Amino acid sequence: MEILSVENLTxxxxxxxxxxxxxxxxxxxxxxxxxxxxxxxxTTLKSMMRLVHPEGGKVTVFGMDFAEHxxxxxxxxxxxxxxxxxxxKKKLRTIVEVTHRFYSEWDDAEYQRxxxxxxxxxxxxxxxxxxxxxxxxxxxxxxxHHAQLLILDExxxxxxxxxxxxxxxxxxxxxEDGEHSILFSTHIISDLEKCADxxxxxxxxxxxxxxxxxxxxxxxxxxxxxxxxxxDDLKKKIIGLREHKFGFEGMIQKSDVAKATGLEIAPADLxxxxxxxxxx
Amino acid sequence: MKNxxxxxxxxAVHPTTYIFLALCAMMLIPSYPGYAEFMYVCLSIFFVxxxxxxxxxxxxxxxxxVRKRDxxxxxxxxxxxxxxxxxxxxxPFAILSNRISPDHGNMAGIDLNVAFFGFVFGFLSVxxxxxxxxxxxxxxxxxxxxxxxxxxxxxxxxxxxxLVWIPSPISTFLDTNSTDMMVKHLPILLAGILIWIFTWIxxxxxxxxxxEKVDI
Numbered sequence: 001m002e003i004l005s006v007e008n009l010t011x012x013x014x015x016x017x018x019x020x021x022x023x024x025x026x027x028x029x030x031x032x033x034x035x036x037x038x039x040x041x042x043t044t045l046k047s048m049m050r051l052v053h054p055e056g057g058k059v060t061v062f063g064m065d066f067a068e069h070x071x072x073x074x075x076x077x078x079x080x081x082x083x084x085x086x087x088x089k090k091k092l093r094t095i096v097e098v099t100h101r102f103y104s105e106w107d108d109a110e111y112q113r114x115x116x117x118x119x120x121x122x123x124x125x126x127x128x129x130x131x132x133x134x135x136x137x138x139x140x141x142x143x144x145h146h147a148q149l150l151i152l153d154e155x156x157x158x159x160x161x162x163x164x165x166x167x168x169x170x171x172x173x174x175x176e177d178g179e180h181s182i183l184f185s186t187h188i189i190s191d192l193e194k195c196a197d198x199x200x201x202x203x204x205x206x207x208x209x210x211x212x213x214x215x216x217x218x219x220x221x222x223x224x225x226x227x228x229x230x231x232d233d234l235k236k237k238i239i240g241l242r243e244h245k246f247g248f249e250g251m252i253q254k255s256d257v258a259k260a261t262g263l264e265i266a267p268a269d270l271x272x273x274x275x276x277x278x279x280x
Numbered sequence: 281m282k283n284x285x286x287x288x289x290x291x292a293v294h295p296t297t298y299i300f301l302a303l304c305a306m307m308l309i310p311s312y313p314g315y316a317e318f319m320y321v322c323l324s325i326f327f328v329x330x331x332x333x334x335x336x337x338x339x340x341x342x343x344x345x346v347r348k349r350d351x352x353x354x355x356x357x358x359x360x361x362x363x364x365x366x367x368x369x370x371x372p373f374a375i376l377s378n379r380i381s382p383d384h385g386n387m388a389g390i391d392l393n394v395a396f397f398g399f400v401f402g403f404l405s406v407x408x409x410x411x412x413x414x415x416x417x418x419x420x421x422x423x424x425x426x427x428x429x430x431x432x433x434x435x436x437x438x439x440x441x442x443l444v445w446i447p448s449p450i451s452t453f454l455d456t457n458s459t460d461m462m463v464k465h466l467p468i469l470l471a472g473i474l475i476w477i478f479t480w481i482x483x484x485x486x487x488x489x490x491x492e493k494v495d496i
Contacts (some may be wrong), residue, residue, distance in 0.1 A: 046495075
């Protein structure tokens with residue numbers, strides 16, 4: 001069942017345009033939204049949530065038009081930019097005391113359970129929490145009102161590798177029940193390799209690819225060879241070509257492998273794919 | 281709306297707002313401009329918005345399942361309550377001040393009479409209608425809103441004090457704490473209250489319209 005659908009989302013700024021962004025997410029999956037800094041990830045997520053005003057496009061959440069049913073949709077969505085960074089001098093207890101009032105399905109028992117599971121002390125102030133704990137507090141808030149769709153912007157940025165891993169395992173735990181879905185943006189590619197089912201790739205405000213992670217990775221190959229092997233027709237096919245004094249290296253589509261005779265061919269990983277695409 | 285108002289008082293209100301309520305005792309300062317206390321009120325309103333910006337209040341609030349217009353309405357209601365409480369607390373101190381020195385009045389401006397409180401409602405109305413819509417054009421530039429709001433109330437202050445300082449039939453009945461003038465003072469109070477209510481409606485509408493257009 002489709003839990004989120006974004007169609008032709010467009011937002012124009014003076015120096016940047018989000019062009020016809022479209023993608024969708026099924027129930028029970030994790031989608032990684034990737035792109036380099038400034039590619040339009042946050043603008044897309046903010047446009048989806050109508051924090052900024054898109055010029056065009058439609059966002060459907062749980063079968064409802066978000067623009068028409070914003071309040072109902074928000075009841076079922078947990079949205080966060082990084083971790084909690086509002087009201088840093090307030091205790092978690094105070095923030096929860098206020099926040100829970102706005103959600104019809106707030107589950108206090110679930111909230112207590114999550115606070116214990118994440119080892120969060122409600123008497124602590126927000127700015128006493130580490131970056132990882134802030135993300136966990138955001139998740140605790142979202143899951144306590146039974147948000148089924150989590151939209152997370154760079155949740156792992158600024159976290160140490162252990163905290164990142166912990167969080168990614170948590171994401172996987174969450175979707176296991178088949179009821180939750182997660183869309184999270186990141187530029188930390190290793191996060192996606194660990195837990196994303198689907199990849200949506202954005203570059204300069206345009207969606208480059210929407211695919212399941214494995215076939216996306218499998219659709220590219222890394223190639224390298226000496227300069228004399230770099231023919232013109234091959235050159236056109238190479239993505240992110242870099243020539244150096246010993247030869248060249250780059251990436252090609254799997255379908256172009258036949259043209260790469262004599263070259264060293266190796267499987268690509270997400271990080272290499274991103275680096276080569278962005279080098280173009 | 282009840283929940284948003286709860287949020288305003290639980291999270292958004294700045295401690296100076298409560299501390300400045302104690303400035304109602306400024307009414308007791310002999311021969312002191314009565315409007316000074318209400319300038320502090322405007323300052324405490326500015327602090328609420330400034331702290332809100334630093335605490336990312338707007339971002340927190342608009343992500344809740346609430347309408348953007350209601351976010352503005354709750355803030356307007358919260359500030360309106362504070363203004364009313366401040367005026368309400370000032371009234372007994374003004375009465376006490378007049379009792380302490382019934383013959384001398386206020387040498388530094390209008391006497392603390394019923395008409396004065398009518399002008400205070402006007403004073404706050406001017407600040408509200410300038411400050412709020414300017415802030416909600418960006419939901420960020422709180423300093424700009426204060427610059428314009430502050431200038432507007434200073435001009436208003438100069439204007440209403442001129443009515444007292446320039447000798448005229450108006451100044452005669454305005455600048456007295458005699459209860460005999462109550463008949464002339466009461467309509468000014470009533471007009472002030474009506475203007476305050478009317479400008480709050482206008483302030484809310486303009487601010488909400490501006491806020492709905494803001495990209496956060």
